[in-house]
Amino acid sequence: MAKKRIVSTTINGDAVEFLCEPRQTLLEILRDVLEMTGTKEGCGNGNCGSCTVLMNGKPVTSCLVLGVEAEGVELRTIEGVARGSELDEVQQAFLEGAALQCGICTPGFIMQTEALLACNPTPTEEEIRFHLAGNLCRCTGYDKIVRAVQCAAERRAGACHK
Amino acid sequence: MRDFDYVAPTSLQQAVELLAKPAGQARPLAGGTDLIDHVRNGRLSPDVLVDIKKIPELNLLEAGPNGLRLGAAVNCATIAAHQAVQAQYTALVDSCQIIGGVQIQSRASVGGNMCNSGPAADSTPSVIALGGRCVITGAQGTREVAAEDFCTGPGKNVLKPGELLVELRFPAPAPHTGSHYRRFIPRNEMDIAVVGIGVSVTLDDTLKIITAARIALGAVGPTPILATAAAQALIGQPATDETYQKAVPLAREVATPINDMRGTKDYRIHLVGVLLVRSLQAAVARAKGECPNYKPGH
Numbered sequence: 176m177a178k179k180r181i182v183s184t185t186i187n188g189d190a191v192e193f194l195c196e197p198r199q200t201l202l203e204i205l206r207d208v209l210e211m212t213g214t215k216e217g218c219g220n221g222n223c224g225s226c227t228v229l230m231n232g233k234p235v236t237s238c239l240v241l242g243v244e245a246e247g248v249e250l251r252t253i254e255g256v257a258r259g260s261e262l263d264e265v266q267q268a269f270l271e272g273a274a275l276q277c278g279i280c281t282p283g284f285i286m287q288t289e290a291l292l293a294c295n296p297t298p299t300e301e302e303i304r305f306h307l308a309g310n311l312c313r314c315t316g317y318d319k320i321v322r323a324v325q326c327a328a329e330r331r332a333g334a335c336h337k
Numbered sequence: 338m339r340d341f342d343y344v345a346p347t348s349l350q351q352a353v354e355l356l357a358k359p360a361g362q363a364r365p366l367a368g369g370t371d372l373i374d375h376v377r378n379g380r381l382s383p384d385v386l387v388d389i390k391k392i393p394e395l396n397l398l399e400a401g402p403n404g405l406r407l408g409a410a411v412n413c414a415t416i417a418a419h420q421a422v423q424a425q426y427t428a429l430v431d432s433c434q435i436i437g438g439v440q441i442q443s444r445a446s447v448g449g450n451m452c453n454s455g456p457a458a459d460s461t462p463s464v465i466a467l468g469g470r471c472v473i474t475g476a477q478g479t480r481e482v483a484a485e486d487f488c489t490g491p492g493k494n495v496l497k498p499g500e501l502l503v504e505l506r507f508p509a510p511a512p513h514t515g516s517h518y519r520r521f522i523p524r525n526e527m528d529i530a531v532v533g534i535g536v537s538v539t540l541d542d543t544l545k546i547i548t549a550a551r552i553a554l555g556a557v558g559p560t561p562i563l564a565t566a567a568a569q570a571l572i573g574q575p576a577t578d579e580t581y582q583k584a585v586p587l588a589r590e591v592a593t594p595i596n597d598m599r600g601t602k603d604y605r606i607h608l609v610g611v612l613l614v615r616s617l618q619a620a621v622a623r624a625k626g627e628c629p630n631y632k633p634g635h
Contacts, residue, residue, distance in 0.1 A: 176340055177340055177341060177342040177343070178342070196340075197341055197342055197343035197386065198338040198339065198340055198341055198376075199338075200338070200373070219377070220374045220377070220378070221370055221374060221437070221440070221441060222527075224438065224440055227440055230443070233414060233443035234439055234440045234443055235440050235443050235444055236370075236440045236441070238373075239368075239369055239370050239373050239374065239441075239444065240369065240373075240444070241343065241366075241369065241373065241386075243343050243345075243388075244369075244388065287439065287440070290439070291439075301632070304525075305525070305526055305633065306439055308438050308439075308525070308526035308527045309437065309438020309439055309440045309441065309527060310438070
């Protein structure tokens, strides 16, 4: 077996070290080693976006990243989105808008939405649909998700104007 | 997943030494969006993955008077956000915005897209249309290959065992040059091209006459195809739909598509004409400094 190695990374602002085989994906490390099970596995081949996390601010499917590649990077996962016990605008909008049913895809959608709003705080519906095309939801039909993203964007814009 | 070792060299020399193993045992890892999936599903069985993202030459992204140097490991999101690429090598931006979804674009590289050598690769027609050259390094030294000669068949290319694609070099475009890549898919995003076309067009100072053109067709043959005669038919002609229509039969002539689940031969041949006219219209609009009526995915 290839030698395990220690990987030092930052997850949701905290310095984290883990022991990793080269063949373990970042998704496996998050869920099975670090027990951060908020990130979900859907397809396991980069098609569905359920395992989306932010790596140095950019959204990636963590099933297509090796754990060893996390050395020295900044990761943000669904566990780091809420401010303490208070949900952030995106989470709150998904909850209020019933933008989920089974919920497996939701952490991926929320991380992908965070990435979108960070670079485009006022996206059009078309831009939202294009940006979220790498996230699949087999329950909602997407309309409520798109509306939740619009709602979160409006609330954030409102907060900025105060 | 299969057991393998991982090394992340910081120099090209180290990488070449690590890759000098019998074919298939060592594989370069850039974005991993194809490689990791292929290792997981058993299509590839390497013993070591050589992460090439820490090598300076592979991360180069520099545009200047001598053209563009694009390291083979630079990801699509970085390329699409680069101002000089947006301004002068726009077809590359078109490609990088529609390869996979946004998550894939954060990792996948144009170099990797070329090395996978899929006939329907979205970036290769742009690289060919922009006159790209592939800089390849191996134990025997460095060589350059024109982008249109890089792919040799589905999943096959000119790289010999142990050789690495280091960078893509593009000439600086002449004044009044515009480029465009577009593909047809039955939805708006996240699909494989039924046909994809990359074009680059240069106009004279009056912005009316075409003085140079390159056309590359994707997904209509075992490799992307440089449509030389079709491009030649545009030279010296006015930049009008009538001229573009003259190039259509010449582009269709070199297309050798297959029937598969994404489209029939006849349908693909038809699409070559439709997409060629639309991509020339958009490239010419860009050459004139106008904003063409194009949104990624449409």
